[in-house]
Amino acid sequence: MSTFSYQQLFTFAERVFLALGCSEADATLATETLLSADLRGVDSHGVARLSGYVRLWEAGRINARPRVGITHETPSTAVVDGDGGLGLVVGPKAMRIAMQKAAQVGTGWVSVKNSNHFGIAGYHAMLGLAQDMIGIAMTNASPLVAPTYSLDRLLGTNPIAVAVPAGEQPDFVLDMATTTAANGKLEIAQRKNLPIPEGWAQDAAGNPSTDANAVKNGGALQPLGGATGSHKGYGLGAVVDIFSAVLSGANYGPWVPPFVAFLQPPTDPVGQGLGHFFGAMRVDAFRPADEFKQHMDKWITTFREAKAVEGKQVLIPGDPERQMAAHRLIEGIPLLDAVVQDLEKTGAKFSVKL
Amino acid sequence: MSTFSYQQLFTFAERVFLALGCSEADATLATETLLSADLRGVDSHGVARLSGYVRLWEAGRINARPRVGITHETPSTAVVDGDGGLGLVVGPKAMRIAMQKAAQVGTGWVSVKNSNHFGIAGYHAMLGLAQDMIGIAMTNASPLVAPTYSLDRLLGTNPIAVAVPAGEQPDFVLDMATTTAANGKLEIAQRKNLPIPEGWAQDAAGNPSTDANAVKNGGALQPLGGATGSHKGYGLGAVVDIFSAVLSGANYGPWVPPFVAFLQPPTDPVGQGLGHFFGAMRVDAFRPADEFKQHMDKWITTFREAKAVEGKQVLIPGDPERQMAAHRLIEGIPLLDAVVQDLEKTGAKFSVKL
Numbered sequence: 001m002s003t004f005s006y007q008q009l010f011t012f013a014e015r016v017f018l019a020l021g022c023s024e025a026d027a028t029l030a031t032e033t034l035l036s037a038d039l040r041g042v043d044s045h046g047v048a049r050l051s052g053y054v055r056l057w058e059a060g061r062i063n064a065r066p067r068v069g070i071t072h073e074t075p076s077t078a079v080v081d082g083d084g085g086l087g088l089v090v091g092p093k094a095m096r097i098a099m100q101k102a103a104q105v106g107t108g109w110v111s112v113k114n115s116n117h118f119g120i121a122g123y124h125a126m127l128g129l130a131q132d133m134i135g136i137a138m139t140n141a142s143p144l145v146a147p148t149y150s151l152d153r154l155l156g157t158n159p160i161a162v163a164v165p166a167g168e169q170p171d172f173v174l175d176m177a178t179t180t181a182a183n184g185k186l187e188i189a190q191r192k193n194l195p196i197p198e199g200w201a202q203d204a205a206g207n208p209s210t211d212a213n214a215v216k217n218g219g220a221l222q223p224l225g226g227a228t229g230s231h232k233g234y235g236l237g238a239v240v241d242i243f244s245a246v247l248s249g250a251n252y253g254p255w256v257p258p259f260v261a262f263l264q265p266p267t268d269p270v271g272q273g274l275g276h277f278f279g280a281m282r283v284d285a286f287r288p289a290d291e292f293k294q295h296m297d298k299w300i301t302t303f304r305e306a307k308a309v310e311g312k313q314v315l316i317p318g319d320p321e322r323q324m325a326a327h328r329l330i331e332g333i334p335l336l337d338a339v340v341q342d343l344e345k346t347g348a349k350f351s352v353k354l
Numbered sequence: 355m356s357t358f359s360y361q362q363l364f365t366f367a368e369r370v371f372l373a374l375g376c377s378e379a380d381a382t383l384a385t386e387t388l389l390s391a392d393l394r395g396v397d398s399h400g401v402a403r404l405s406g407y408v409r410l411w412e413a414g415r416i417n418a419r420p421r422v423g424i425t426h427e428t429p430s431t432a433v434v435d436g437d438g439g440l441g442l443v444v445g446p447k448a449m450r451i452a453m454q455k456a457a458q459v460g461t462g463w464v465s466v467k468n469s470n471h472f473g474i475a476g477y478h479a480m481l482g483l484a485q486d487m488i489g490i491a492m493t494n495a496s497p498l499v500a501p502t503y504s505l506d507r508l509l510g511t512n513p514i515a516v517a518v519p520a521g522e523q524p525d526f527v528l529d530m531a532t533t534t535a536a537n538g539k540l541e542i543a544q545r546k547n548l549p550i551p552e553g554w555a556q557d558a559a560g561n562p563s564t565d566a567n568a569v570k571n572g573g574a575l576q577p578l579g580g581a582t583g584s585h586k587g588y589g590l591g592a593v594v595d596i597f598s599a600v601l602s603g604a605n606y607g608p609w610v611p612p613f614v615a616f617l618q619p620p621t622d623p624v625g626q627g628l629g630h631f632f633g634a635m636r637v638d639a640f641r642p643a644d645e646f647k648q649h650m651d652k653w654i655t656t657f658r659e660a661k662a663v664e665g666k667q668v669l670i671p672g673d674p675e676r677q678m679a680a681h682r683l684i685e686g687i688p689l690l691d692a693v694v695q696d697l698e699k700t701g702a703k704f705s706v707k708l
Contacts, residue, residue, distance in 0.1 A: 074460030076430040077639040105459050106428030111640050147657060149666040154657055162593045164600075172596070174589040180582050199582035206663040224579055224586055228534050228553035232578055235528040235671045236590075238657075239516050242526070246518075246649045247640040253656050270652060285431040286465050286601040295600045298624060302607050303501060303508055303592075309560040312503035317589045 002340055003332040004354075009047050010035055012347060012354050016050060019350035020057050021064035022089070030088040036123040038333045041324035042175075044184030045120045048339045051346040053086065053116075055261035062086055062116055068093045075105045079248050080112045084273060087118030087139070091276055095124045095137065098280040102133055106285030111248035114272035117141065117259050121161035122175030122321070128163065128280045129171050132289045135163040136279035138240040140250070142258045145179055146220035147234040151206050153220045154253045157182055158240035163318075165283065167293030169300040173318030178237040180226040186212050199226025243277040250275030356694055357686040358708075363401050364389055366701060366708050370404060373704035374411050375418035376443070384442040390477040392687045395678035396529075398538030399474045402693045405700040407440065407471075409615035416440055416470055422447045429459045433602050434466045438627060441472030441493070445630055449478045449491065452634040456487055460639030465602035468626035471495065471613050475515035476529030476675070482517065482634045483525050486643045489517040490633035492594040494604070496612045499533055500574035501588040505560050507574045508607045511536055512594035517672075519637065521647030523654040527672030532591035534580040540566050553580025597631040604629030 010031055017027035038046035056062045066085025070078045078097050082090035094110045101108025118124065121137040128135035141156025157177040164172040181200040189196050189212035196212050203209040204218030208227065215221055224233025245252035250271045257265035257274060283292040306314045335343075343354050364385055371381035392400030410416045420439025424432045432451050436444035448464045455462025472478065475491040482489035495510025511531040518526040535554040543550050543566035550566050557563040558572030562581065569575055578587025599606035604625040611619035611628060637646040660668045689697075697708050 072641060074636075074639040077460040077635070079640050106431040107461060107463050109461050109635065109639075147660065147668050149662045150657075150660040150668045151662060152660040154660055162589075164593075164596055172592070174593060176586045176589055180579065197582055225534065226582055228551055228580055228582075231669075231671075232530045235516075235530055238526070238671065239518075239528060242518055242650070242653065246646060246653055247637070249641055249645075249649075252649070252653055270649065281431070281463065282428075283601070285428040285463075286433050287426060287603055291603075292600060295603075295606070295624065296596070299596065299600055299606055303504075306501065306504040306506040306508055308503045308505060314501050314504045315585075317585075317592065 001334050001336060003334045005332050006035065006039065006329055008354075009038065009333060012343065012352060013047055013050055015352040016054065016347060016350060019352060020054065022086070023065070026086075026089045029092055030086050033088040033092060033119045033123055037120045039325040039328050040120065040122065040321035041328070042120050042321070044182060047335070047343065051342050052259060052261070054346050054349070056116065056259070059261040061257070061261065061265070066090065070097065076101055076107055076109060078110045080110055082112055082115030082273060084114055085116070087116040087274070087276065090115040091118035091124045091137070092127060094276065095127050095135065095278045095280070098278045099128055099131060099133060102128070102280040102282045102285070103131075107279065107281045110278045111243060112276040112278070113245070113248040113250035115250070115274055115276055117274070118276055120175060121159040122163065122173055124278060125161035125163040125175070126171070126173060129165045132165050132283050134165070134281040134283060135161075137161045137276070138244055139276040140241045140244045140252060140256050140274055142256055143254045144183055144215060144221050145223055145237060146202060146206070147238075148223065148231045149206070151204070152254065155223070155234070155237040155241060156256060157221065158237040160236065160240060164296060165293060166296040166300055167290070169297045170316075170322055171318060172296065172300065172316055173321065175318075175321070178224050178233050178240060179221045180224050180233070181221070183215065183221060186215055199228070240277070245271060245275030247277065248275045355688050355690060357688045359686050360389065360393065360683055362708075363392065363687060366697070366706060367401055367404055369706045370408065370701060370704060373706060374408065376440075377419065380440075380443045383446055384440050387442040387446060387473045387477055391474045393679040393682050394474065394476065394675035395682070396474050396675070398536060401689070401697065405696050406613060406615070408700050408703070410470065410613070413615040415611070415615065415619070420444065424451065430455055430461055430463060432464045434464055436466055436469030436627060438468055439470070441470040441628070441630065444469040445472035445478045445491070446481060448630065449481050449489065449632045449634070452632045453482055453485060453487060456482070456634040456636045456639070457485070461633065461635045464632045465597060466630040466632070467599070467602035467604035469604070469628055469630055471628070472630055474529060475513040476517065476527055478632060479515035479517040479529070480525070480527060483519045486519050486637050488519070488635040488637060489515075491515045491630070492598055493630040494595045494598045494606060494610050494628055496610055497608045498537055498569060498575050499577060499591060500556060500560070501592075502577065502585045503560070505558070506608065509577070509588070509591040509595060510610060511575065512591040514590065514594060518650060519647060520650040520654055521644070523651045524670075524676055525672065526650065526654065526670055527675065529672075529675070532578050532587050532594060533575045534578050534587065535575070537569065537575060540569055553582070594631070599625060599629035601631070602629045
């Protein structure tokens, strides 16, 4: 384990994106999006994935110079074509379109096709906060999840993020996969040779499994609710898939292209690339922003000060990630040795040093 | 157990609502909303609750002649004041406002204050389907749910419904509480003297409990994900509360007025009544409706035909409720004897016979 400053990782990743052919503005934007995951402690979605994006680019599956544009719109909606670009770039651009529409008619809703993985959903949802907007972000993802009763993997971990501005209190930021656990947690258990809790995964025959290798060996991740009924998580993941891809014309369900370059995308696509969905709601489209934020402060303090189980505190969604970001901005971002080596190898392809 | 035709229960409930002083149009609307639950098999939210609404009216907590109106709006948003009316009436009226806005600018979003319980969320979300709109409905509810680590009950079962139009396939209708199990399921286990599965509830000390009386005895319902991590269900329930009440100016969290008349509402309200949130998105605000519906058909058939666990089939959200409604429209709606007696007693107050 070594620790790197945010600035050091930023410079490195930005230079790699530039080497792929990204414009300066896009390289900066992609880096900011990617590293927001490392800052917030979502290590699975941060710089550790840089080599994955590079391999997709090498496989000709990422366009470093996308012309991101609107293909259809109304005053409050748009479909955006990501032109095969990095989701890290397409995502924020589409969210900004949602925010422009919100500025004009109260809310904006953008469904995106022809994109790639966009990092953490929370980053995009949070873009509206500075303008007193509630932000919403979702994306579909490579199929690893079996709907209730299914043996087939038909959904991704399909996250939902909702960011709500507060006043004196820190903002409310929910960012959650619609599965019980992210695949990254299984990988950690694999490395440590530990069993996983029931409700996370099923084996190839559809039985609940506590084997960390279950998904690898033909099983699947279970939707949120796993052990006590996964139909709700399945329903939520389905809504994310429909909003992100059936509305936009991206691939959905089992047709979502895999993130890893060594797996080929399906040869019979039902749309273009993968899909995202973004929403922005001006809070003053409902009530004066000051009034709203005062009540959010009251909501937040009420929940935070609730009587808690011995030794615990009731948290507000976003609390742990915000504290982690504050810490890592100062103390640096720790990376596993395997990740460091992978970054060095990736940088070497373009003569970029970590 | 006796069985009643839909028409018989409709006439009965409508006459009771008329006796409360509802206008003819409102009595019909309230009845249709209420009975949609019985038809769809959500027995806890249907005619069995009629006496509860009547008791709230007797306690002066429901206005039978509400002037439901917009207090604030933009082209794509509105805040609606329910004027203390039945949620069964306020809900559909607010959803229609969302749909009118969607007709004009692509989407419409309405947050409602000063309302009461609105029956099943799915009914409201489904109103947009006939106009090729995606419908969304949420509501907050009496606090019975403890956030993760909390001993206090701060949230209701806060349901989310999303209805998506399909083409030749039946529509997709997700309607789910953000708890692992509805309180009604605990009541059934109480009557049968059965334990409940882990993940449904916690006892007064915050420990996971399999006692069906746990909530009654000072415990709480657990958010969705219960046994394997309730923070996601807590986050979703929180979003429902914020969209329904902090946006509109209704009561939120522990201030949501209880549905039962024998419990007084908090004496220090933070808003008016309880809150709902409705959304309508025209699918052709994103892509041509025919194209969208063809892809929804493909989505639905792909999931329905997935390889399934022995003896099971992958269901589409809304399948069981639609089949139940088709059955009950013809075969009638079965009611427990206790419910029938309760209805007869309620009717007798107004000389209305079942």
